[in-house]
């Protein structure tokens with residue numbers, strides 16, 4: 388039985404294409420069965436704190452030195468780390484903003500990724516991710532369409548972050564493009580047409 392974590396990061400609620408595409412992915416996974424628990428982390432309703440001087444200091448403190456203030460400052464970070472740790476599958480919806488991810492999603496990542504927690508160093512000073520074996524689905528909405536061969540910064544960036552700092556290497560991207568074009572209609576079915584076949588594992 389699998390646990391799913393669903394991350395929502397567009398402020399546009401029901402109007403959001405990334406929220407909807409990520410919900411369609413969730414639905415497909417539910418159709419496949421074998422799901423134990425779904426946790427929704429809505430980064431708009433509950434905005435992640437930004438890393439500031441004091442919280443960054445706590446991030447690098449040895450756990451033996453944690454005090455009451457540390458626990459308070461790290462409470463959001465610890466909560467989302469536990470949510471990711473518990474999840475087998477993570478679905479992340481994000482709008483494309485200036486070729487990158489939404490700011491709440493960036494703030495969530497900056498709270499999540501932590502030396503000693505999501506990755507450690509081995510005796511050769513190589514990073515070892517602590518969350519290996521999980522699956523990430525990205526649902527990315529963009530107003531325009533990427534030109535043939537143009538870089539996909541969002542997918543490349545998130546894949547690198549997950550691989551290097553969590554050990555998660557299985558990141559699959561679904562895109563809904565051209566949402567701001569005249570007469571645009573969303574066709575989630577065709578975006579996800581190969582979903583079942585590619586994901587027999589789950």
Ligand SMILES: Cc1cc2nc3c(=O)[nH]c(=O)nc-3n(C[C@H](O)[C@H](O)[C@H](O)COP(=O)(O)O)c2cc1C
Nearest residue numbers: 397403404405482483484485486528529530531566
């Ligand atoms: C601040 C801002 C920056 C944007 N930057 C881009 C961009 O770089 N490329 C693009 O194709 N669309 C861009 N868009 C359009 C959004 O990606 C598009 O509206 C998308 O559908 C938003 O996702 P959502 O529907 O999940 O809210 C931008 C929109 C805003 C508000």
